[in-house]
Amino acid sequence: MITFAGRRTASVVTLSVALACLAATASAQSFTVEEPSSILIFPKVVNEDGDNPRDTCIQITNNSNMMAHAYCFYTDGQSLNGVRRWSVTDFRISLTRQQTTTWCASEGRPVDPSDDSTGLDPGAVPPVIPGFTGSLVCIEVDSPFGGGPSGANDFTGRADVAGADYNAIGIPAIDNPNADNILDLDGVEYAQCPSAYHLNFAVNGPAGAVALGPMAGVGLGEGVATVSNSMTVVPCNFDFGNLIPARVSIGFDPIVDETEVVGSEGISDVVCWDNLQLEGTGFNLLTSFGTAQANGTDPATGSPAGFVAVANVLRVGASGGMDLATTNLHAVSDSLANGQIILP
């Protein structure tokens, strides 16, 4: 983390130069899925029952040798009659030095030393409701009972969604965050969010599975029969204080196949949370593999807008067995946009 400690005796000119350098450095900073951060975003958390039940298990780790605290928010983005619920549930956790903690969204984690969730309970983690499809955001704070944002960059996390894992998207603090309840993801207080990602994919349907061998006669036994792709999207603005859902428009341009044939796919408006099925005509390629650039824009202004996302690929076998794989996405260089988190 960049601070100005030790520079207090510097001249005004030197300080100005340092500030300029800081701004230049900070502007290039963005999210990370490897390094500890002060904000963790889990864009995909589901608790689905029915014929194909799916739960999400969360793991968060304090990477420091000091106790660290987080203020967390589940946001339920499930759609009822075409309208997103945007229902927010908050809770707080505290982790001792180097401690990791684990819970599954369907059950949460009560403070109960005698239960099956052994280890030091991090605090009361509530369960989410059945049918929950949404996100989890955890923000490092300097006190277990309130307090302001902390820029210590201590946390890493990962999520397991019914056997498909991804790393939490970390937004590192850059300068020491101020004590107000507005967290600016502007490249100065915290890192910015990407407004565009590269997405590699195997094309939907049997064509994407051809490359997996069985039809060539030398492959995976009965092998994989079909492939389907989706992308889970969360806007990079969270107004937990006023409960106003954020919006972002997602378009895919260009979409390129292995012979450089270029296409595109239209705009999808995402309110709060969505899982976009990548099945439009723009994704119907003539080759087995393709790449797309997912671009986020503000629906009101058309200017670039930040968002976080993970890619999902469902593979279904010839005998009906299936498995989902989830991956973090590559950001497009220099495509960054400001975001904001407003705390209650």
Place this chain on the structure above:
Amino acid sequence: MVTGSKGLKFSAVVGAVALASVTLGVVGAAAQPGEATSTTRTASYLHFPKVVVWTTSPSANPALAPGDYAQDTVIQLTNTSNERVDVNCYYVNANRHCGGPPGSGPVCRTDADCLPGVQCLPGWQSADFQVDLAPQQPVGWTASTGLSRLPCFDAGCPGGIPDQQFGLVPAVAEQPFIGELRCFAVENDVPIDADVLKGEATIVESGPFGSADQVLSASYNAIGFQATSDGGGGDALCLGGTPAGATCAANYTPCAANLSVQHFFDGATVGDSVVSTELTLSPCSTELETGALLAPSNRVVALILVYNEFEQRFSTGTVVACSENTRLVDIDTPEGPAGDDFSLFSVGTQGTLGGQTRIKGTGGGDLFGPGLVAVAHQYFAPDSDSDPTSSAAYQVNGNFAAEPIADALYPPAGP
């Protein structure tokens, strides 16, 4: 690395583990994002630490048997720029074989896989190839088959530039195969600053062989090293600095000073599934001598601290000489089920579902560095006696010290 002589190697690292207790617990001032390896930024050099293949090919030795899971790895590599870029790639075969080098006997993991009196010995080999990627072009292949020609080989790309596209991707040298893939941007075989590459690997499994009612898939992003500056006309790709005695052809971001693996302990019941995890560790520094049997030119001692949810800390260690893929519970116990219940990575030993394992590489010696990269691969089964019904891979976290560690990758000297 887990071998028959692991006990000796392990004793060699025990003393160092105490040091690790100090050094791993103290995280230096973190480097700023963008100054470290990343799995979510385009880069000039990509490292896929885990590539596995074991299909129904008649050449597989040993062949799949009832109960086994067939495996293949789908590699996707994309040029995200509007300029053509040449990419040099190297498969590293990390198999062991009964009796010696590749071709001498079947692939094995331990002596128990070989005939009585025959040892299972390591023998690493690399195989190189070059692909010429058109602007914005994605290319995908399965490691079992490769690509006999690139998509635009015949008459250029119909959707883009008309130039004929050269290059091919060979199939992996043998099956079963376990190893890694490393690719970097070049111009006239010289590494260049071209942070335009991205890659993903998907390990697809089908089985159990004979019934094949399950499909498992696990994806991870290649670890990307961004170029930082040109070299001085040397022969090495230097990562984070210049190891003693090395001369750099190009400079790249460093490997993590230590790795942090968040995982469930083996045997933990998470939701409705019992979890087990494989961890692949690979040295950042290595020598890629095409076609030659490689002596392990670089051994990294991995110092390991395991934290559970009680804030308790345990230590162990292992030696990594090449890409090493092992179940977590086999890091500190013999390979196979024996002793697994007493492993530091067993839920029965730790008593908590999840844990954090911090890994720091040390050693490396002249010309090489101590860096490691890793990827974790989880399997989920209904119970501990059942076949897996799902799998997932994920990136390993890392901490990047203010003073980066220095590693070096040595491509072959040339034709």
